[in-house]
Amino acid sequence: MTTETILPGPTRPGILRQVRAWWGPHALSQGLFIAALGLLVIVLASNTLATMTRIGITPGFDFLWRSANFEIGEGLIPFRAGDPYFRAILVGLLNTIKVAALGCVFATILGVILGVAGLSGNLLLATLVRWYIEAIRNTPLLLQLFFWIALAKSFPPPRAAISAFDSVFLTNRGVFVPTVNLVEASAWTWWLIIAIVAALVAGLSWLRRGHGLTLSRFGVLFVAGLVAIAIVLLLSDGRFSAELPVLAGFNIRGGASLTPEFAALLTGLTVKFSAAIAEIVRAGIQSVSQGQWEAARTLGLRDGQIMRLIVLPQALRVITPLTTSSYLDLTKDSSLAVAIGYPDLVNVINTTANTTGQSFEALAILIGLYLTLNLTVSAAMNLYNRRVALRGQAR
């Protein structure tokens, strides 16, 4: 009698089997279908290339290094006519990032204020917020942008500027706001300030990990940080100076100026998405049942504590993913800049396509950059979302 040795089999199926399982049923017809799709794409692409060659354009990305003979109204990095196209595109990309990032910040601030105001329990305020949100949500963003740009262009010339508290000026050449500058600071002052901020962040995260982050401890740390920075500044002769814009002759000097296009786009995006975020905040806070408020009150917690310790952590689980998609929508909608003349990515790409004729490559760059931007933002927000969702682990 022979004993049969049972050998343990391979721990997992081989690569080929895995691929086969992933590919799934109907292997042949599926393959044919995808091949047909691929063929369609190839035919369309080769048609495009053929048309381009016929009208005398060499396909390829060489044009990026040719010099662009147009000016760009504004940018974070300098650009002059004659600089290469890739630099123009970079200017556009930075402009898009600038307006989208600021838009996200302001829309969040305004949206949270509106959302809380809507839930404040005050009938008049809640009704007003309700109608604001309905009016904003139910009209197109482009219409609102047209309105804002018309408004920005209709401001009086600098000499007769509308001013608020003599520090913000609304003129037809743009909006002038005060800036805060750090003057006369040497390099080591900067390094010390960075070190203090890093220490603050480290302290906060140390408190978070099991040492209990209370509001009072946070406050102590925050004040300590401010005092430290103030001491460093005092010792180093550096000081903050607020620079107010002033009317000088026919123009306004000093401060920071926002072009009418930028101001209109930023306002439009902020207003439109504040309505969306207000709705999200409201939905999030209302998703926590009333019973939890009552239970917490029975335990003797104050309203502020209930909000901070019980309602917000749960509401954030609803709010975060929805806000993420709002931010992504805002980034994509900043492309409407092209309609009001703000030199964002789409605007520059459009000019590039028109001046070089390389519309295929230009649009490929545009779509590639937007996909990258979108995937980056959604990856970052997913990371944050995981942290918010894991704590407490309700679902």
Place this chain on the structure above:
Amino acid sequence: MTDGFQTVRQANVIFDRLRRGLFGGWLNTSLTVLTVVLLVWIVPPLIRWGLLDASFSGPSGDCVAAGGACWSFVAAKLRFILFAFYPPDLQWRPLLVMLLLVALLVITAQPRFWRRELLIAWIVVIVGSWVLMSGGWLLLRVPSNQWGGLPVTLFVWTVCFALAMPLAVLLALARRSRMGGLRTVSILLIELMRGTPMVAILYVAMLILPMAIPGGQGFDKTLRAMIMITLFWSAYVAEVVRAGLQTIPAGQEEAATALGLGYWRTMQLIVLPQALRLVIPGLVNLAIGFLLATSLLAVIGIFDLLNAARASATDPQWLGFYDEAYLTVAVIYFVFCYAGSRYSRWLERRLGSHVRP
């Protein structure tokens, strides 16, 4: 007698709610005061502009002199805002298209009409309105660069959404299929579309499609835009449909397979009817967003409602009355979208269920 008491009690309840809603606690009272101050600051100038200083008749010179809103501009240019450059003597055609589409939308909104005949009605109306707009057969041809205004907005919106629906169902099914290759293609297409702004898609329609399609130079712009918009919207619709598909327990599919139904029969008879029913409120919300998004057609120079409004204020006789023009179309958009969102909420309650994408 009892009625009188009832009224008094109701008045008391309302009074009590108002008192607590406006003046309950010092915080609430100060909020009320602040809001009233805000309203006093904002509302009177608006009333002065819109009513007191406004002119309701007369040429544009009178409006400029009065300094307020120029409602006579709206009266004079309403035809242009609604129909733009469509030949005035053929105007009954876009008007009819508009009426047909709105009527069909109203019918479609009512659950008791949800049956097969409705699908046929949609196909007939879409084909019919295309013929009415562009002409052919017995009607005079009107090239699409003369189309404009509200009919274009409604036409592009409904037709693209209707065409995106079947495509979206296929994409959603492919994304959940066991076939890896098909799944990947679907995911790539959906994510590509959802990661790209609509403006970029419209530029593709305007600049790339004529080069990519043989003989595409003569292919008209509105049609090209509609093709790309259909593809673009189908990705968004697909994600909503997928959310619905995910709520159907796998047991139902397995049971159907056990009964001997094939994949398509299972989907058609069992899975899709339930899944689609669940996501209808979500689809209505999506459709509202799409109606607003059609305004982007202005970017590539198609005279939709918004672009027509903008063009109306460039008429030398009525130069620069942008505020009035934009306010007029804002009201039109608002009426459609507000009605849509109220309807979506009503439907949600009626169907008793709602799935978030």
